[in-house]
Amino acid sequence: MNSKIFAVAFIFFFVLISSANAHIAFVNPPFRGNNDDTMRDPPCGGSNEVNTTAITDFPVTDGQATVDIGHGDGVLLFNYAPDSNSTFQSVSDNVTVAVAEGTGPKPYTVPINVSKAGAKIGDQGVLQTIFIQGGVNFTYQCADIKVVDPNPKAANTASSFVGISEVALFIIGLTSFVMTNL
Template sequence: MNSSKTFAVLFIFFFVLISSTNAHIAFVNPPFRGNDAVNSKIPPCGGSNEVNTTAITEFPLTDGQATVKVGHGTGVLLFNYAPDVNSTFQSVADNVTVDVPHDSGGKQLTASINLSKAGAKIGDQGVLQTIFIDGGVNFTYQCADLKIVDAKSANAKSASSVFGISEVAYLIIGLTSFVIANL
């Protein structure tokens, strides 16, 4: 096998590995601040405790929607908000019951978010946290950085990202496969 094909094969395996480490939970919208699969069990943000200034998303104070992809598991998704990771997180949504079979490929779940429940105001910047409690004993954490806007402003701008991490990974895998086939 020549070095170009070897590189292409390793490249594909790398992205498959990344997508499998991203399989337990991942914010789809708003985008997550970081995905540290090794430390995903560490509160409050699964090892990604610093603000990701390139992923701050405008999010409505009320009537927001958060979507999380759950790779597998049975349990509950919680959504909380705080001004920063050193503050007390407060619930901003009803709990979402999760039942995703291990071999299903995952499922996206959406929750209605009301940041005013946690005292947020238009213009604030803060952290949306999701916690997946699998089987009542395994906790997985992830966070997203938000700038709070009024619902009309958020609807006019729509979502900040059309493509999630999974879609980008599939695109890269497809392009890599095309390159390998044409070498």
């Protein structure tokens, strides 16, 4: 097999695999886990244990959550609970989502107020997102947060996270470079 064809096929295959699990993914705060096989399992898409390395400071009011939606039309919900075994309560307005097949992932940033669910400064809890397609297809994901004062000095300190779309763009650029230099 020609090395150019092999390189292109390998990179194309990698991009397809990396984008296949992009149905829904917390970008900020970072998600606990992202598993295509369990993403339909409530309450956290199969990642029901606290990810102690990803607990993110999150303001009690005036917070924002960003979620990438891979594809589909539906409704995006955000809820909060002290832990995965508690009752989740709504902390934002519902967001209508429309991402055509092949155009995602598309980021949606939503205002969040965890005080609506009784969260107080100093609490640690779980921010849950649910993507509902057609009223029957539910996809779940969670992020672990520590509730902090919303003043500017205690602003959200969520770490930057490189998403699937950035990796795909890098791979495509790398492929172009390799192709021109072979």
